Amino acid sequence: MKFFVMRFVLLISCLSLLSCTTQLNDYQAVDKPFDVKAYFSGRVIAWGIVQDYTNHVQRRFCVEIDGSWQGNEGLLAETFYFADGEVTYRNWALIKQTNGDYQGTAEDVIGQAIGRHQGFAFQFEYQLLLQLDDDVIEVTMDDWMYQLDQYRVMNKTAMYKLGVQIAEVTLFFDKQQPVKNCGTFQS
Numbered sequence: 512m513k514f515f516v517m518r519f520v521l522l523i524s525c526l527s528l529l530s531c532t533t534q535l536n537d538y539q540a541v542d543k544p545f546d547v548k549a550y551f552s553g554r555v556i557a558w559g560i561v562q563d564y565t566n567h568v569q570r571r572f573c574v575e576i577d578g579s580w581q582g583n584e585g586l587l588a589e590t591f592y593f594a595d596g597e598v599t600y601r602n603w604a605l606i607k608q609t610n611g612d613y614q615g616t617a618e619d620v621i622g623q624a625i626g627r628h629q630g631f632a633f634q635f636e637y638q639l640l641l642q643l644d645d646d647v648i649e650v651t652m653d654d655w656m657y658q659l660d661q662y663r664v665m666n667k668t669a670m671y672k673l674g675v676q677i678a679e680v681t682l683f684f685d686k687q688q689p690v691k692n693c694g695t696f697q698s
Contacts, residue, residue: 545631545658548607550684551578551587556691557666559682569678570594573693576684583607592693621649631658641670648672662687 554577561570571594578587587603605615605626613626615637624637635654640647651671658664666682685691 539630543661545628545633545656545664547613547626547628547633547656548580548583548585550658550664550686551576551585552580553578553686555684555686556693557682557684559666559680562679562681564677566679574682575693590693632656633658639670650677656684 554575557574557576559572559574560568561572563569573592575590575592576587578585580586583606585603585605585607587605589601589603591597591599591601593599601617601619603615603617603624605613607613611628613624613635615624615626615635616622617624619640621638621640624635626633626635628634633656635652635656637652637654639650639652641650649672652668653671654666654668656664656666662685664684666680666684668680668682669676670678670680
């Protein structure tokens with residue numbers, strides 16, 4: 512009997528967790544929906560942090576993004592400047608689909624990233640090869656962007672390994688003119 516009670520409690524706990532998961536459909540249409548293609552055209556700058564599973568900040572960074580589009584095909588060239596002096600690059604090749612979704616590839620992304628939006632929210636999901644010290648690990652990224660106004664976007668990304676959240680990345684994008692750069696970012 513104790514076994515069945517424990518299984519029942521575990522089942523209820525799992526269902527409770529699943530019911531708390533945010534879905535893209537939770538965000539209703541707004542007067543000016545988040546236009547990812549328009550926002551990521553030209554130069555954008557973002558500042559961010561990486562927190563581990565205990566919420567301890569592990570890294571701080573600034574990223575400069577230069578976006579260019581030809582029709583529905585875009586390139587986002589990203590340069591990351593970390594507070595410890597490391598500089599990394601990622602080049603996203605994006606394609607806006609006829610249904611409004613996005614597909615993307617990058618050097619350190621396995622397969623294709625899938626992006627969808629609703630109202631002021633955009634969700635981007637992909638598998639990332641992450642360099643950690645001397646190892647490269649595969650992680651799942653669940654990336655959520657929320658447009659605050661025409662210039663600013665807030666981003667929260669949950670990072671998973673084997674279905675367990677191991678880190679969270681928070682970014683603040685700013686496109687206000689004149690666009691700044693990361694040249695003054697220091698540790």
